[in-house]
Amino acid sequence: MEVSLESLISYEKLKTDLDDVFEVVEKNGKVVILKDNEPLYILLKYDPKAGPIEKILAPSTPKLTLQEAMKLVLKDTEGRKMHAAELADEIYNRKLYLKKDGTQAKYNQVRARCGHYPEMFEALPGNVIQLKEGVE
Structure with missing residues (x-):
């Protein structure tokens, strides 16, 4: 503003x-x-x-799921990968996803979501999440 x-x-x-x-x-x-x-x-x-x-x-509530927010951030990131904690922070800073109680998703939730969507994400050593090739 x-x-x-x-x-x-x-x-x-x-x-x-x-x-x-x-x-x-x-x-x-x-x-x-x-x-x-x-x-x-x-x-x-x-x-x-x-x-x-x-x-x-009226408060604006993000309409993305956590995995959609993760995908959006990783697409904009060089190498399409990011540490889970940094990814959680960036999702929160961009107001792309909030938990039902209005708080930030933690890095362990981001890491868990990665495991639920193996077709989209790959977990690399050091808690780094990578968006898989071909995912748009």
């Missing part, structure tokens, strides 16, 4: 000059509230053309 410098507002200003904060929102469509020079809140102007508010605010 791109934010102009004038859209950065201190937490203190939010508490003391709310009208000015809303003027900035009207002008720029959003403001980022900073506390101790770190982003704390983002205030956005609602756009009715974007659809119902429930749809806009």
Whole structure:
């Protein structure tokens, strides 16, 4: 998300000059509230053309299975192989797959999934997972 410098507002200003904060929102469509020079809140102007508010605010849940996410990451990786822990981290960082409780799949789950799909993946020594040739 791109934010102009004038859209950065201190937490203190939010508490003391709310009208000015809303003027900035009207002008720029959003403001980022900073506390101790770190982003704390983002205030956005609602756009009715974007659809119902429930749809806009609904959390986006990844729709990929773990093996689909593994395949996608490995296809983008040089040599089409990666350590299971790095693969799990990259899947999580890209928000490609989350467990039902919303947490990251661990490396041992990635390694186990590799064993369940031997036609797609090969487990190499050192906990390295490789996407097999011909898998697209």
